[in-house]
Amino acid sequence: MSKVKYYYDSESLSYKKIQRKKRTTIKYAIVFLLGSALFGFMFVFIASQYVESPKERAIKRELQNAQLQFELLNKKMKEAETVLADVADRDNNIYRVYFEANPIPDEQRKAGFGGINRYKNLEGFDNSKLIIESNKRLDILQKQIVVQSKSLDEIAKLAEEKEKLLAAIPAIQPVRNEDLKRMASGYGMRSDPFTKVRKMHYGMDFSAPRGTPIYATGDGVVERADNTATGYGNHIRIDHGYGYESLYAHLYKYNVRKNQKVRRGDLIGFVGSTGRSEAPHCHYEVFKDGERINPINFYYGSLTAEEFNELLEHASLENQSLD
Known part of the structure; x- marks a missing residue:
């Protein structure tokens, strides 16, 4: 029960009850509600700045x-x-x-x-x-x-x-060292065995008995295996690709045929003395991009340093070739 308030009326010299107007009551109620709301908002704001909610703590942990x-x-x-x-x-x-x-x-x-x-x-x-x-x-x-x-x-x-x-790349000798009699002639100016005139000898002659095996000096495809080239007699020509070709001349007989694929070290024929030849031997040539080059530079795959030096010494002698 609300308290009843009075005021003193000096004219009637008596106390009279204070009658609060409705408008005033409503006004006080509105002020109270606004004040409460403001206080609540401030409390929530301050609490949010200093006190973390469980959800905020979880989000903060996720961010961290x-x-x-x-x-x-x-x-x-x-x-x-x-x-x-x-x-x-x-x-x-x-x-x-x-x-x-x-x-x-x-x-x-x-x-x-x-x-x-x-x-x-x-x-x-x-x-x-x-x-x-x-x-x-x-x-x-x-x-x-x-x-x-x-x-x-x-x-x-x-x-x-x-x-x-x-x-x-042709990288081995066409005739094995143990089968060689000697390195008869190298690349360069040599005396022709028939005319005795000095002329360019474009290959290397490996002297060996008739029937000695001849081996492919690199991987490739047999381009020719015939005797239709002048002077070479029975000969084989292998296309190694990359501009390299090798030729093996004066053979006794073949062990391959045209268009056959061969690998380095495969037996391709046998030493003979067919064509323009003075004695059994393998005449060997190397081509690069259609030009004859010195085969001496392509024996790194089968010779030791000492064997290569010995071969180089014999090949450099300006003796008579066998073809």
């Missing part, structure tokens, strides 16, 4: 965890960048040098992305800078990996071609 994950990601990207830089260095300075390929410039390996802002949707957040930088590094790293991957694919193809080239 996300930040930690980004920091770990950056650390891993740094390690990956270090490894990739080492691979790129070896790629440029070892692999590509060995296979005679141009190195990939750093500008191409580490190029960024031009044009539009790729990270606009990541702006406006508390950790936008961290997120954007991480995404930039990741994109550049991915691009570098693609460049390096393509480079290694190219190196693999070059290695395969190099292996084929090394197998194709």
